[in-house]
Amino acid sequence: TLGTQTDYRDGEAQTDPYSPEYVVPSGSVPELLTLATLSWGRGLPAGLAEVEMIERAREKRAWEATLPAMDNASQIAKRRKMVDDMERKEWAFREQEIEKLQEVRLEVLKKLLQTQQKNQNELDAKRLDDHWQNNEKAKEEKIKKIQHDCALMLRKLIAKRKNVMGKLERRDIITEYTDFASQTYAPLSRIGYFPDNHSERYVVKNFYLNTFAGLCELEASLPDSVTQVKIKAPKPKYTTTKTGYIKRSARLEVELAQVHQALLENKNKVKEPKKPLRFLEKVEKPIPRPPTPVLEKPSIEEEETELAVICLQKLLRGRAIQNMMFEGKEKRLELIGELRTTHALQEHGQLLLKAEKQMTLALQQQHDLQMHKLLSVENHLAREEGRVLANIFDFLSKELVRLQEERKIHAFVMLAERQRRMREAEESGRRQVEEKRRQEEDEIFKQARGGCTIDSYLEDIILSSVESTAEEQAREEIQRMAVEINDIAYEMESRRTCLQSEEIVAELVYDFLIPEAEKMSIREKVRQSQRKHIYAAHQIIHRGIE
The missing domain is CATH 1.10.287 (Helix Hairpins)
Structure with missing residues (x-):
């Protein structure tokens, strides 16, 4: 024999359990044969429901053994009464089973709805967090740009304040070299100097990197996983979320593709050729140029007069510029006075400046305190308003959710009630048919009177087959109605406004x-x-x- 080994477990290759053939002796009815309808996955291995079914079958067989014989009319009436009582008990038991299945289905629907609501809340929270992060990033970028512009303007103002009069100064080389904080020792990169120049002086020179032989040796020492690159195919992007909605990035990609296609169509659009003229056009001749004027040579008196006028214009323009300078000086007397006060050397003037500065600082501090109080009051009011609005919105949202859940439960209850009534009507009709059939069989039995043993045997067979058929039909009906109720509920949920x-x-x-x-x-x-x-x-x- 040859030994074989498999990569799979024995449990994965296991089929349904083997059921051997059997022979039943004549005259005996084993109880085990009543479980022949059960199979693996459909009742086996037996659970609590199967055990209860077996106990009910035993009780029914014991009840059938206690049925009176059909010898006379009184025994037949008693037997019919016992059969009717047993049928009522069976119908009551079946109704209890249907109600239990309906309750289990409702519990499953409730759990599914809770899971869906939880997933939707998580998705909303994630979207809100992403939106908040994007706003924070935009705010930080804006603050950074404002700070950069502020530093630039401050540097410009400091440079202007150093040279208020606008005088040009020569470069003092001695002062620059004596000051170690000057541009000579510590130049700034914003004026065009980059301290990382001549960085090639500090480059590490290696034999394995600068020569061909070193590179070949280094490549030979490396493993194959480094030189042979394995490229994996990119995974397709998922354009839909868990709940079935299209992502915003996917929608943007589709819109960009449409815009790109429209631009390409406009770019590659062929210009229509010009149509030929249907009629000849008249070509107008250009107007002849006028004769070139000749300037006459002015006399000496006119030239002197012109020079006098030009000198007078210069004097007037100079006077106008002086007047403009005087007006500008009058307009900026406060600025000139402020500049003079900053360079004042007298003690009395300095004391006055200090007093004015303290008074200005006190007024500014008082104004800041008032503004702080107003801002704190406004913040408290806004916080209280936000709290009240949040409570109101929370209450309204919870009420809406509660009303929606009540509406769903009522819809399920109405559907279940409707199905129950329909089944009751079907069962009542089936019961009438069975009662009519039973009456016919009783009448046949009264007329025959001879085949009691055959009739009882046939009655047992018919009762067992009717019971199994009714049970299978009830299970199939329950499963089908559960699927229909589920589809109706989802359809109502999707179409509801x-x-x-x-x-x-x-x-x-x-x-x-x-x-x-x-x-x-x-x-x-x-x-x-x-x-x-x-x-x-x-x-x-x-x-x-x-």
């Missing part, structure tokens, strides 16, 4: 809450009215016993 939500809430209130409250009040009134009669009956019974 705000107005429809309000209508659902109104129907819940008027069709479910108010009638239920009225029923409870009526029941309480009936209970209160019957309590005194019950109490009187109890008293009479106790007196009779005593």
Whole structure:
């Protein structure tokens, strides 16, 4: 024999459990054969539901053994009564099973809705966080630009203040070389000097990097994983989120592609050729040029007069410039006085300047305090307003969610109630058919009177087949209706608008809450009215016993 080894576990290759052939002796009915309808995955391995089904089958067989024989009319009536009672119990049990399945389905729907709401809240929080981060980044960039512009303007103002009069000064080389903070020792990069020049002096020279032989040796010493690059195919970008919505980046890419296509079409558009003229046009001849004028030579008196006029114009212009300078001086007397006060050397003038400075600082500090108080009051008011608005919006959003959930639950309840009524109608019709068939069989039995053993055997077979068929049909019907209810619920959820939500809430209130409250009040009134009669009956019974 040859030994083989597999990469898979034995459990992955395991099929359904093997069921051997069997032979039933004549005259015996083993209880184990009643479980032949169960298979692996459909009832096996047995759970709590299968155990309960087996116990019910045993009870039914014990009940069938206690049924009276159909010898006379009284035994037939008794047997029919027992069969009717058992059918009522079975129908009641089936109704309980249907209600349990409906409750389990409702719980699953509630969990799915909660999970969907949780995912939507996480997505909204993530979008809000991204928006906040983008705004923070834009604010930081704007603040950085403002600070840069402020530093630039301050440097310009300092440079202008050093030379208020606008006089040109020569370069003092001795002063620059004696001051170690000057541009000679520490030049600035913004005026065109970069300290990383001549950086090639500090470059490390290596044999393996600067020569061909060194590079070959270095390449030979490297492993194959470094020289042989493995390129992986890029994964496709997901353009949709978990909830099925298209991402904003995907929408922007589509719009950019459309704009690019439109630009290419405009660029590659072929110009239409000019159409030939249908009629000849008249070519007008240009107007002849006029004769060139000749300047006459002025006389000596005219030249002197012209020179006198030019001199007078110069005098007037100079006087006008003097007047402009005087007007500018008058307009800027305050600035000139401020400049003179900064360079004042007298003690009295310095004391006056200090007093004015202190008074200005005191006024400025008082103004700052007032502004701070106003800002603090405004901040408190805005905080309180925001808190109140947040509470209001939170309450309204929670109320809206609650009303929506109530509307959904009411819709599910209405669908379940409708299906229950339809099933009850079907079952009542089926029950009537069975009762009619039973009456026909009873009539045949009364007429025949001879085949009691065959009839009982056929009755057992028919009852067992009807029971199994009804159970399978009920399971299939329950599964199909659960799928239909699920599809209807999702379709209603996708098509619902705000107005429809309000209508659902109104129907819940008027069709479910108010009638239920009225029923409870009526029941309480009936209970209160019957309590005194019950109490009187109890008293009479106790007196009779005593």
